[in-house]
Amino acid sequence: MADAAKMQISDEVAIQITGMNKWYGQFHVLRDINMTVQRGERIVICGPSGSGKSTLIRCINRLEEHQQGQIIVDGTELTNDLKNIDKVRSEVGMVFQHFNLFPHLTILENLTLAPIWVRKVPKREAEETAMYFLQKVKIPEQANKYPGQLSGGQQQRVAIARSLCMKPRIMLFDEPTSALDPEMIKEVLDTMIQLAEEGMTMICVTHEMGFAQAVANRVIFMDQGQIVEQNEPKEFFNNPKSDRTKLFLSQILGH
Amino acid sequence: MAQGFTRTEILPALPPPITERGAVKWMRENLFSTPLNIVLTVLGALFVYWIVASSLPWWLNSVWNAESLSQCREIVQAKAGEGATGACWASIRVWWGAFLFGFYPPAEWWRPILAFGLLFAALAPVLYAGQRGNLTLVLGVVAAFLLVTLYLSQAPTSAFVMVVVLVAGLIALAQVLPGKLLWFTLVYPALCFWLLWGGSIWSPIVAMAGFAVLYAVFRLTSPLIGLAPAAGAGIVAAALWWLYLDVPLLSALHSMLPLEIRSINSDQFGGFLLATVIGVTGISFSLPIGILLALGRQSDMLIVKTLSVGFIEFVRGVPLITLLFTASLLLQYFLPPGTNFDIILRVIILVTFFAAAYLAEVIRGGLAALPRGQYEAADALGLDYWRAQRLIILPQALKVSIPAIVSTFIGLFKDTTLVSFVGLMDPLRGVTTILRADINWKGIYWEPYIFVGAIFFLICFGMSRYSMYLERKLKTDHR
Numbered sequence: 247m248a249d250a251a252k253m254q255i256s257d258e259v260a261i262q263i264t265g266m267n268k269w270y271g272q273f274h275v276l277r278d279i280n281m282t283v284q285r286g287e288r289i290v291i292c293g294p295s296g297s298g299k300s301t302l303i304r305c306i307n308r309l310e311e312h313q314q315g316q317i318i319v320d321g322t323e324l325t326n327d328l329k330n331i332d333k334v335r336s337e338v339g340m341v342f343q344h345f346n347l348f349p350h351l352t353i354l355e356n357l358t359l360a361p362i363w364v365r366k367v368p369k370r371e372a373e374e375t376a377m378y379f380l381q382k383v384k385i386p387e388q389a390n391k392y393p394g395q396l397s398g399g400q401q402q403r404v405a406i407a408r409s410l411c412m413k414p415r416i417m418l419f420d421e422p423t424s425a426l427d428p429e430m431i432k433e434v435l436d437t438m439i440q441l442a443e444e445g446m447t448m449i450c451v452t453h454e455m456g457f458a459q460a461v462a463n464r465v466i467f468m469d470q471g472q473i474v475e476q477n478e479p480k481e482f483f484n485n486p487k488s489d490r491t492k493l494f495l496s497q498i499l500g501h
Numbered sequence: 502m503a504q505g506f507t508r509t510e511i512l513p514a515l516p517p518p519i520t521e522r523g524a525v526k527w528m529r530e531n532l533f534s535t536p537l538n539i540v541l542t543v544l545g546a547l548f549v550y551w552i553v554a555s556s557l558p559w560w561l562n563s564v565w566n567a568e569s570l571s572q573c574r575e576i577v578q579a580k581a582g583e584g585a586t587g588a589c590w591a592s593i594r595v596w597w598g599a600f601l602f603g604f605y606p607p608a609e610w611w612r613p614i615l616a617f618g619l620l621f622a623a624l625a626p627v628l629y630a631g632q633r634g635n636l637t638l639v640l641g642v643v644a645a646f647l648l649v650t651l652y653l654s655q656a657p658t659s660a661f662v663m664v665v666v667l668v669a670g671l672i673a674l675a676q677v678l679p680g681k682l683l684w685f686t687l688v689y690p691a692l693c694f695w696l697l698w699g700g701s702i703w704s705p706i707v708a709m710a711g712f713a714v715l716y717a718v719f720r721l722t723s724p725l726i727g728l729a730p731a732a733g734a735g736i737v738a739a740a741l742w743w744l745y746l747d748v749p750l751l752s753a754l755h756s757m758l759p760l761e762i763r764s765i766n767s768d769q770f771g772g773f774l775l776a777t778v779i780g781v782t783g784i785s786f787s788l789p790i791g792i793l794l795a796l797g798r799q800s801d802m803l804i805v806k807t808l809s810v811g812f813i814e815f816v817r818g819v820p821l822i823t824l825l826f827t828a829s830l831l832l833q834y835f836l837p838p839g840t841n842f843d844i845i846l847r848v849i850i851l852v853t854f855f856a857a858a859y860l861a862e863v864i865r866g867g868l869a870a871l872p873r874g875q876y877e878a879a880d881a882l883g884l885d886y887w888r889a890q891r892l893i894i895l896p897q898a899l900k901v902s903i904p905a906i907v908s909t910f911i912g913l914f915k916d917t918t919l920v921s922f923v924g925l926m927d928p929l930r931g932v933t934t935i936l937r938a939d940i941n942w943k944g945i946y947w948e949p950y951i952f953v954g955a956i957f958f959l960i961c962f963g964m965s966r967y968s969m970y971l972e973r974k975l976k977t978d979h980r
Contacts, residue, residue, distance in 0.1 A: 335882070346874035359893075363892065408882075409881075
């Protein structure tokens with residue numbers, strides 16, 4: 247399976263980050279990040295907390311602003327130009343740790359809101375797309391409930407479907423399973439694996455090393471705001487080069 | 502001696518014991534739980550008995566028909582014996598018109614009544630958006646209310662025709678396109694203004710056309726120069742319309758087709774008519790202004806933020822009465838000589854600003870209560886600022902703030918009585934003082950205040966109940 251998926255990676259560049267730096271006040275959170283993501287790649291970013299991995303992917307759709315360097319997403323450079331930002335955001339889907347569904351809207355309304363208002367899709371069509379993706383994440387029967395009535399795993403799958411309804415070309419996952427009970431993690435990971443198999447370009451910040459081994463074609467390890475090591479999953483897990491990576495892996499795989 | 506245990510069948514659920522159920526449990530827990538509570542319960546019951554026992558005869562001996570306070574007292578003495586006291590509601594009966602309308606000419610009472618009835622027809626599409634059943638019900642009640650009250654106030658036939666046509670049209674519209682009823686809500690302010698103050702029918706139409714100009718300029722220029730500059734251009738165009746085109750156009754139209762009703766001066770307004778006019782206008786305009794101020798206060802743009810903070814802090818830092826005096830006295834000094842800027846309008850503007858400043862802080866609290874994730878999710882989906890605010894942020898922030906918003910509205914409505922300080926005839930001080938100065942009713946004090954208090958209570962309680970209904974209806978968190 248992994249080999250078949252590898253075939254889908256094209257030479258086309260989806261995301262290009264060069265010499266990127268970011269500070270929170272005096273604190274240097276991201277230091278000289280250089281990274282290229284090919285279309286169809288599935289990248290897992292891991293690292294200890296506070297290492298800047300969430301900040302990095304939040305820079306990719308400009309939820310965080312970078313101060314130095316260049317980020318080009320799908321040929322559009324992220325600058326202060328609001329038009330560029332909106333363009334990138336409508337092409338890049340994001341799934342959050344705490345789902346961030348809109349609690350005052352039904353599941354169906356959550357899914358159709360952005361297509362209707364941003365993409366100007368007719369309501370009827372948006373609802374059909376929404377139902378298609380709800381079926382895909384296996385909860386079409388919840389369409390008319392409110393987010394508060396769903397379990398955490400179901401909410402996260404709705405959040406994934408909500409991003410997919412915008413037909414994004416790139417998906418960002420910011421610790422999508424960290425807020426879930428253990429028994430619900432699998433249903434969310436299954437959805438993500440399914441997505442990966444369909445050739446979606448994905449960047450996932452996660453501690454699910456099993457997921458990384460099964461799906462990722464590249465693992466990036468970050469510490470103190472820097473990319474410390476990146477490699478294919480097999481090499482990364484079996485033969486880590488840096489001491490920092492070895493320590494991290496021994497800590498999370500130790501028991 | 503650890504032993505393995507496996508449950509083979511699930512125990513059935515049993516009802517709780519009798520002492521844990523119903524009235525017995527409630528009384529035990531709430532009235533007689535500790536010795537101190539028992540004492541307090543008994544004292545409370547005695548206090549209630551004392552209040553009822555001492556005031557009940559006064560209520561039971563109420564007199565509804567009398568010419569004066571002394572006649573009232575004679576009737577009470579004759580009925581209940583020497584030394585008995587009784588309420589004299591006859592005073593309210595005699596001064597009923599002033600309590601409701603102030604010095605508004607009785608022949609024209611049908612106009613405020615009509616405006617009041619139509620107010621609910623205009624509110625219904627906002628309060629019960631799209632609910633066909635509720636809309637029809639409200640419109641039906643409005644129609645019934647108007648027909649009865651207009652008959653009682655001896656309205657001219659033309660008013661009846663107008664009511665029947667208008668309400669029938671609205672009910673028909675509610676069946677076909679309930680969403681379009683909002684158009685009536687938009688037109689209502691002009692209609693209401695015309696009904697209350699009278700004059701040429703063209704003046705509200707020409708004034709409303711200013712808003713149409715604003716919208717047209719905004720729509721035409723926004724694709725060219727962006728949203729905010731287009732809004733500015735629209736406002737400038739509308740201001741020019743009102744300053745330079747309004748009056749000549751009005752006189753031209755009026756000379757072509759002179760349709761008018763008797764015009765009524767602002768100093769003839771009074772009583773609950775005045776309170777309602779100020780209260781309702783203040784409430785409906787302060788909410789949008791308050792929302793804009795709250796958003797402005799959170800804005801990243803320095804000038805917008807500074808102006809919003811400055812406005813909010815200044816207006817909140819000054820007593821309402823100061824603002825009212827400003828409205829009645831100071832504004833005149835700043836306006837060009839000879840300008841006739843209506844006193845009620847001035848008061849409405851300042852009351853609106855006052856409430857808007859409070860609402861802005863209330864809504865800011867609601868905005869702050871939202872998790873950051875909601876903003877981020879809206880951003881990540883590519884919604885721009887105004888769409889994110891309108892579709893995601895404000896619906897939730899306003900929902901959280903409903904109780905506080907309604908409190909502010911209730912406060913605003915009660916504060917309308919303060920306009921008596923600038924010489925307007927509010928129901929509490931204005932009308933009551935006139936009643937008590939009447940030679941026939943000299944010495945009366947409980948009845949008018951109780952009456953005014955009861956009406957205020959009914960209106961405010963109504964608002965409070967509606968807010969609770971709204972909270973229940975909008976509750977989606979299922980916690």
